[in-house]
Every structure is written in C-alpha cells, then in structure tokens.
Amino acid sequence: MKKFLLVFLTVLFLGVPIVTAQQLALSVSIPLLEITIKPGKSVLIAYTVGNNGDPTALRARILPFRPKDNHGNIVIEDEFSGPIRFSLDNADIQLDQPFFAKTKDSQQLLLRIRVPEGAPEGDYYYTFLTESLPSPGTEGSTSSQAQGSIGTNLLITVTNSGRVDIKGKVSNFELLKGFTMNFFGKRVRILDSSDKIPIVLEVENEGRNLIKPDGDIVLKGNFGEQAKYALLQQNILAQSKRILTATPSAEIPDSVKQPVTLVLSGFFLGGYSLSANISFGEGAPNIFAQTSFIALPFKFIFGFIFVLFVVIYLFKRLQKDN
Amino acid sequence: MKKAKIFVFTLLATCYMLNASYARADNYESERYRIQYGAVNIGGENSLMSGGYNLSVSLGQNAAGEFQSSGYVVKAGFQYLHSIIPFRFTISNTNMNFGTILPQVPATQQTVLTISSGGAGGYQVTAQEATPLKTLAAVTIPDTVCNEGSNSCTEGAAGVWNRKDSYGFGYNMTGDDIPSDFKNNNYYRPFPDASTKETAENIMTNENVGKNRQATVTFKVNISPIQAAGSYQTIVKFIATPGY
Numbered sequence: 083m084k085k086f087l088l089v090f091l092t093v094l095f096l097g098v099p100i101v102t103a104q105q106l107a108l109s110v111s112i113p114l115l116e117i118t119i120k121p122g123k124s125v126l127i128a129y130t131v132g133n134n135g136d137p138t139a140l141r142a143r144i145l146p147f148r149p150k151d152n153h154g155n156i157v158i159e160d161e162f163s164g165p166i167r168f169s170l171d172n173a174d175i176q177l178d179q180p181f182f183a184k185t186k187d188s189q190q191l192l193l194r195i196r197v198p199e200g201a202p203e204g205d206y207y208y209t210f211l212t213e214s215l216p217s218p219g220t221e222g223s224t225s226s227q228a229q230g231s232i233g234t235n236l237l238i239t240v241t242n243s244g245r246v247d248i249k250g251k252v253s254n255f256e257l258l259k260g261f262t263m264n265f266f267g268k269r270v271r272i273l274d275s276s277d278k279i280p281i282v283l284e285v286e287n288e289g290r291n292l293i294k295p296d297g298d299i300v301l302k303g304n305f306g307e308q309a310k311y312a313l314l315q316q317n318i319l320a321q322s323k324r325i326l327t328a329t330p331s332a333e334i335p336d337s338v339k340q341p342v343t344l345v346l347s348g349f350f351l352g353g354y355s356l357s358a359n360i361s362f363g364e365g366a367p368n369i370f371a372q373t374s375f376i377a378l379p380f381k382f383i384f385g386f387i388f389v390l391f392v393v394i395y396l397f398k399r400l401q402k403d404n
Numbered sequence: 405m406k407k408a409k410i411f412v413f414t415l416l417a418t419c420y421m422l423n424a425s426y427a428r429a430d431n432y433e434s435e436r437y438r439i440q441y442g443a444v445n446i447g448g449e450n451s452l453m454s455g456g457y458n459l460s461v462s463l464g465q466n467a468a469g470e471f472q473s474s475g476y477v478v479k480a481g482f483q484y485l486h487s488i489i490p491f492r493f494t495i496s497n498t499n500m501n502f503g504t505i506l507p508q509v510p511a512t513q514q515t516v517l518t519i520s521s522g523g524a525g526g527y528q529v530t531a532q533e534a535t536p537l538k539t540l541a542a543v544t545i546p547d548t549v550c551n552e553g554s555n556s557c558t559e560g561a562a563g564v565w566n567r568k569d570s571y572g573f574g575y576n577m578t579g580d581d582i583p584s585d586f587k588n589n590n591y592y593r594p595f596p597d598a599s600t601k602e603t604a605e606n607i608m609t610n611e612n613v614g615k616n617r618q619a620t621v622t623f624k625v626n627i628s629p630i631q632a633a634g635s636y637q638t639i640v641k642f643i644a645t646p647g648y
Contacts, residue, residue, distance in 0.1 A: 119476040219637035233645035
C-alpha cells in the first residue's frame with residue numbers, strides 16, 4: 083500500500099506527460115512575393131518559418147510551379163528548372179539541408195535570389211517550401227508517415243527595361259443561372275426574381291508576364307438603379323486563365339459547385355445589364371465585357387395562382403356547406 | 405367586396421408561403437478584407453497602435469522609379485489587402501500506425517489537417533504518396549481501385565469502397581474545403597504515386613480567406629488472404645501553399 087501511494091504521489095507531483103501523437107504545425111511569412119528584376123541583379127528576402135508543433139527536422143527547398151487550372155491552383159514540379167539562382171544567406175542553414183526546429187521556435191530564412199546576366203526575359207514562378215523530414219516507420223507493423231510541407235510562392239519577372247508584356251482579354255463572362263431563349267433575334271437569359279445569381283468572369287493572359295487586373299462589375303437595372311462590385315486584384319500568370327473574385331458578394335449557394343466571381347442576391351424585376359470594366363495599369367488599354375438578363379417572379383406567380391385556386395375551392399366549399 | 409377580400413387574403417397567403425423578402429443591398433464591408441491604399445511596395449506594417457486607433461503604414465516608392473534606380477522592385481505579401489491571418493498548416497498526427505493487419509479486416513487511421521490562410525488567392529493542400537505501401541523486399545499492397553465496376557475510383561475521383569474483398573490502400577476525406585466527390589465515409593481515392601510520376605492531387609482548396617479550416621483524412625488498408633506477411637511502409641506528402 084505504501085509503495086502504491088509513493089508511486090501515485092510521484093506521478094502526481096512530477097506530472098508525467100500524456101503520450102500524444104506527433105503533431106506538425108508550421109507557419110510561414112511572407113505568403114507571396116512578386117519581384118520585377120533586371121538580369122545581373124540579386125535581392126535578399128527574409129522569410130520567417132514558425133514551428134508550433136512538436137520538435138522536428140525541417141528542410142528548405144525551391145521548386146518551380148505552373149498554373150493548374152483557372153481557379154488559382156498550382157502544380158509544383160518535381161525538379162528544379164529555370165535560370166534563377168537561389169541560396170540561403172544564413173550562416174548555418176542551406177537549401178536542401180536539414181535543420182532542427184524546436185517547439186514554439188521560429189527561424190528566419192534569408193533567401194538570396196540572383197538573376198544571372200543574360201537570363202532570358204520572361205516570368206519564372208517558384209514555390210519556397212519548408213518540409214518536415216518524416217520519422218522512420220514503426221518496426222514490425224504497417225504504417226504510413228505523413229510528411230508536411232508549407233510553401234510560399236515567388237513570382238519573378240525578369241526584364242531589362244522594366245517594361246512588361248500586358249495582353250489580357252475577357253475569355254468568359256456569363257451567368258450560371260436561368261435559361262436562354264431567342265427574343266426578337268436576340269439571345270436573352272431569363273431567371274426568377276428571387277434567384278441568387280452566380281456570375282463568372284474569367285480573364286485570359288496571353289502575354290509573357292503576369293497581369294493583375296483591376297476594375298469592377300456594374301449591375302444596372304431598368305429603373306436606373308445601379309450596384310458596383312469591385313474586383314479583387316489577383317495575379318494571372320503568363321499564358322493562363324483565371325476566374326476573378328469580386329467583393330462584396332452574397333454567399334455561394336450549395337447548388338453551385340464551381341468557383342464563381344460574384345453572387346448577386348435580392349429581388350430582381352425586369353431587365354438588367356451587367357458590365358465588367360477591367361484595367362491592367364497605366365499605359366495598358368482597358369477591356370470591357372457585357373451581358374444581360376431578365377428577371378421575372380415565376381415562383382411568386384405560380385405560388386399566387388396555386389393559393390388562389392385553393393382559397394376559391396375552400397370558399398366555394400364553405401358556401402356550399404352553409 | 406368578397407372578391408376583393410379573397411384577392412387580398414390570397415396575396416398575403418402567397419407572400420407568407422413563398423417567404424418573399426425585401427430586396428436588400430449587399431453588405432459593403434467584408435470580414436475578410438480591408439482595402440488598403442494603393443502604392444505599397446515594401447515595409448508595410450501595423451506597428452502604430454494605440455487604444456483609439458490602429459494605423460497601417462506603407463513604405464516604398466513607385467515601381468518605375470525604383471526599378472530604374474536599383475534594378476528591381478519587390479512586392480511582399482498581398483499589397484492591396486490587409487491580411488490578419490498568417491499562413492499556417494497543421495497535421496494532427498504524422499504517424500499512421502495500422503499495427504498488425506488481418507486479411508479482409510480493414511484497418512483505418514486518421515489525421516486532421518488544419519489551414520489558416522489570409523492571402524487574397526486562398527490556399528490549396530495537395531497529397532501524394534512516395535510509393536505504394538511496401539516492404540523492404542519491395543512487396544507491395546496495391547493502391548485501392550475501390551469496389552471496382554461502377555464504383556471504381558481513381559486518384560482524382562472517389563468511389564465507394566466498402567467490400568471486404570476489395571483490397572488496397574486509400575483515403576477518405578471529411579470536413580472543410582474537400583473535393584465534392586467524397587460524398588460520405590464510404591468514398592475513397594488512392595493516393596497519386598510519386599514513384600510513377602503521378603501528379604499530386606488537391607485535397608483541400610479554397611479561393612477565399614479562411615481561418616482554422618479543418619478536414620479529416622482517413623487512411624484505410626485492406627489486404628487479401630494471400631498478401632505476404634511483412635512490415636509495409638510508405639510516406640504520404642501533404643503540401644500546403646497559399647494562393648497567388
């Protein structure tokens with residue numbers, strides 16, 4: 083009994099830690115870096131990687147990426163390519179070499195980005211990854227080790243003159259709701275007055291450098307009412323498309339499975355026009371796209387007729403009973 | 405008079421049943437973004453704070469002038485958005501130990517992925533296995549094809565996997581921002597295999613700012629009675645990147 087009490091008190095006072103699963107929790111800043119740079123120049127960027135999980139071995143790497151789709155997703159390549167040269171200016175840490183990160187510790191990584199003389203003009207896209215080194219699997223049992231990486235993207239434009247190639251166009255501007263019909267030779271989209279209206283605005287970059295469209299979507303009604311929705315400035319990488327995002331927007335309905343630019347909500351009645359006005363900065367031509375729709379209260383009318391029939395039926399039956 | 409009463413009553417009843425709401429303007433403030441003033445290049449910070457105000461400052465010069473003088477322009481972060489959520493990625497458990505697996509008795513292990521992203525372009529998390537589960541002698545447990553037939557699955561499309569005689573290694577997802585083909589707990593996909601140059605698949609993605617977005621990954625192994633005994637291992641790589 084004395085032994086048991088001794089063990090109990092020892093455990094109580096020493097506070098034996100609870101055995102928990104190995105947790106990985108990483109943070110990184112800066113989340114995005116955009117550089118316009120001349121060949122022959124170099125810049126030094128300070129990143130901070132934080133570890134809020136268990137102590138772990140980490141490794142910093144740079145890999146190129148390319149756009150995957152028009153939603154802003156990327157594919158990170160397996161191997162390094164391109165003319166840009168990267169290195170770490172830290173005294174004790176190098177790229178592709180492991181370093182140790184304690185719990186609640188943060189490590190500054192000084193990334194040197196150098197563009198060699200004669201590097202071809204154009205855009206180069208990379209992801210700066212900090213990845214955990216997986217621990218060896220459990221001997222004698224089947225297991226899968228999770229390796230976690232946190233990345234931050236670098237968008238590098240190499241130019242001798244500072245001029246960039248801006249070639250943007252609206253590749254899609256449409257409503258994802260309602261039905262279309264020909265009305266006096268003109269295609270008209272018709273939808274219900276109470277519908278939430280998802281809108282897609284996709285811009286294509288046909289140039290050699292990334293573009294950052296600015297502008298807005300304007301909704302005009304037939305009674306002169308007007309609403310303006312500002313487009314968020316998001317990068318569209320060279321030779322790619324992207325669906326832009328406007329704000330403010332209503333919540334996206336569950337029925338809409340694809341990313342959209344804007345969702346309009348409210349009670350619409352009559353004809354409306356939607357126009358997108360996009361600029362790419364000083365000296366670049368603005369682009370413009372327009373679409374329209376007609377909103378009619380179908381649900382209200384059908385509901386009204388239904389309720390009218392029910393009321394008349396009940397009223398007549400009541401009269402008959404009396 | 406009676407007809408008028410019927411009309412008014414019908415109109416009111418219709419309005420009530422359809423729950424018609426007033427047309428209303430959208431909120432012009434967003435919890436996700438605060439628009440900053442234009443020409444931020446480098447050095448923006450939030451250090452000037454007091455009880456009464458919180459001032460964000462921006463330093464730097466216009467791009468053209470800076471490029472001509474120094475040969476480069478650096479824009480760090482999301483210049484026109486004031487992000488208050490840092491980019492964070494957490495894996496709750498990095499060791500999925502299935503122990504000793506018995507034939508036709510599916511074994512599962514779970515880990516929770518958590519993402520906080522304050523950037524304008526949202527985020528993505530991809531998954532990819534280094535190899536299929538294999539022993540040191542290179543005996544493998546194949547990646548699952550789910551129940552096969554109409555319920556077969558691929559790296560990019562989940563399928564139902566609940567038959568005890570369908571063998572392999574795969575994963576299911578539940579939670580925030582996951583692919584829509586994971587309809588319920590019975591839907592699985594195989595991991596893309598890096599050793600055969602298969603591209604990593606997106607398993608969480610969102611184009612918007614988000615804090616503590618969580619998804620549970622369930623790893624599942626089911627082996628056939630003729631599967632060779634051994635210690636099968638693999639590494640599954642999860643990469644979280646903010647949008648651009």
